Amino acid sequence: MKSNLSHNKLFKVSRRDFVKIGALGSGGLLLGIPLACNKDKNAFLTGKPDAKFSPNVYMTLMGNGEVQLIAHRSEMGTGIRTTLPLVMADEMEADWTKVKIVQAIGDKKYGDQNTDGSYSVRMFYHPLRVAGATVKLMLLQAAAKEWQVDISECSAINHEIVHSSGKRLGYGYLAEKASEQPIPEESEITLKSTKDFKYITKKTAIYDLGDIVTGKAIYGLDVQIPNLKIAVVKRNPEAGAGLKSFNSDAALKIEGVTKIFKMEASGFPMGYDKPLGGIVVVANNTWTALKARDAVEVVWDKGINTAYDSNKFLLQMQQSVQKEGQVKRKQGNIDKALKDASKVIETDFLVPHLAHSPMETPCAVARYNSDGSCEIWAPVQSPQWVQQAVSAALGLEETKVTINVTLLGSAFGRKSKPDFVVEAALISKELNAPIKLLWTREDDIQHDFYHSNCAQHLKVGIGQDNKVNAWVHRTAFPSIGGTASAEAKGPSMDELCMGVLDMPFEIENISCESQDAKAQIRIGWLRSVHNINHAFAVGTIVDQVAAARQMDPIENILDLLGTDRKIDFYGMVEGFNNYNEKLEDFPCDTQRLRKVVELVKEKSEWGKSMPKGKGMGFAVHRSFLTYVACVVEVEVDDQNNIKIPMVHYAVDCGVPVNPDRIKAQFEGGAAFGTSLALKSEINVQNGAVMEDNFNNYLVARITDAPINTAVHFIENEEKPAGVGEPPVPPFIPALCNAIFKATGKRITRLPIKL
């Protein structure tokens, strides 16, 4: 989640790396014979078919007018493979029907490719606008030169430069000539004004839509290369633990089995990019590999986490948060405030481990070549990290390892971790043959990087004046860092800035604390990360507080938000992390929080009367620099079946760059939140995960998910922020608060069991 690339630096990188091809010996003479003319005899639309204009690493304009735009981020369902190219196309006034999107391999020349942390648009919106506008300016300059006119008489309209006299030149025709133009400085570039956007903020179909609905889209498991063998791995149920012995005699007798061998376990903690180890089974086809894996007899060894029981651990963490922890944010005198309070609301909140279970399980195709190079095809969120991890595992230079990124059959953070690709590469090397590694659903659910289980204790004091005067938030959860380092004893500052230390309420006395908890299984980041746990607790206790103050929940929140202000977290919390952005650039603005609250109140018709068994619940949460307020309507019948007829979101994510995909992320985010709130839990006993497929790791189906989700945008021109993760956190407490309204039952533990 590092935003290590400033906009300027990125553009300079692309300027430095630009490739100018296209003069092709024509010496700048007007030799380009148009290959296609339309009715207007002055319109030269295309140029030499082999001409290319490639002023930055993200774009190549071909002589035939085709624009190849690089998608350097991974497509896992957010629409980013469409959205960022659209941004570039808009600024360069390209015709979207002439755009071909090319998926980038992992390569540092593209800048950050780690598709994670909801920052693709945030980081690349401005640089790619500049890149597109630069291309447009060079095309304008080329046309002006060709016509010997002033550039001010020329404009770029839908893949053509048009002169005020009406004559036109197509982008294809101009490709070669534009490549001869000097690259302008950023100061010479004018970006389009909002009202002139053609694609940005407009609805566009995702680029792969046609391929998806016809089954042609290629995901990781769909990659076919010649002589491919299929590999599966039998793994120790305890993460990182080793093997005493195995017997593959029976398995090797199965026709079509190529090889069975041991892959060393990496111990614990093993990091994010090491294989778990186990018995590798390679066969001619998938079914044979799976049958042979079943036939391998194994005696596993025990590791250091054999005693891990996630439920006992959760209760231990619950005990730990009853006591004062390490204070990370402190204001006023909390002890005195609590003593003076006329009412104190205290609640514990518990959340279990969760698995990502992306629809497509981890998988990868690897081809280790005898010349000491390796090629990978895989659904990965961070191809540069995969490149580093594979080259380290194989002892190859990074330049010898090529990472081709396929479409991802969703990911939610799972495919950020290179472990499964490293496994595939090691297996290919061992066989000296190309292999496709399949993780079965059982592998996926039993060997994930799990969402941290978490216990919290919140205590809120209400004074004689009915004002909230004290806020204590204690949290305990195993850190993601614990997967890589035994030194990580508990929550890190970055992790606590997801919903604990960034608490936005104007309260005089505050104590935000954490308790240590050690990772005893692989822990990883799951869509919206620790915001899941913390927004659940904060969003629920404020509903309790509203009741105690005899206030409407929304009135209560507006009161808690206090005066409109940009909160100076740097002054309050040492080491505060604002999703890797400076607060100056992306402030925590309580006015923007207030506005989403007011908008959702209006749109949801908050306060309308609901019949028995129905209820509305509300929550608001800022995460990944986006402000989201949510109202959930719920229906609970006599058998405690829960239905969610309606969800309203009010969203301030800055400029809504691709509004239909943002809407889709919120619709999907509510469904994802439904899984986490109502369905999913991972239980670990004796170091082993108990759940293994969708019959016991339950996720929302069409019968569970919200029937309608409305997304209401705040219109502004603020810098765009995240939209993939922010829908999830406020949905869960809004749902819980709605259930309380409908049934009187207060939810303090997930998943909800009525």
Added chain:
Amino acid sequence: MEKFTLNINNEKVTIECTPDTPLLWALRDELGLTGAKYGCGKALCGSCTVHVDGTAMRSCSLPVSAINDKAITTIEGVGKEALHPVQKAWIAENVPQCGFCQSGQIMSAIALLDQNKNPTDADIDQAMSGNICRCGTYIRIRSAIKNAAKNNI
């Protein structure tokens, strides 16, 4: 290993595999038809849905030896010449997010509409509840099915 002649997308194809090989892996590994996806291997998620004599079935749990001469249709065989109205409805609604489960969703939706020209919400719930979408595109799936029904497929 045995030889099986299957009728897939109106073509007779012969494959060699063990009789217990699930149709899904025969399609994907032997025939290169990768539109049907692996999601669970236990008929729990619907990503592998195909039609067997017009009925939606989970190909991950259907051994090739049980198929005989029944007609198999996969997503590749739907709308070969022109897009099927359900595919068109999917496009109009911009349904997919990651898209991985959508072959299965579309196959289940087509089978539903073949049996029931005007499904209610409850009919849709029943027909589609075997198909998981982790991205959560359910609202658009429901509305695409209704739109396809409205267009009288």
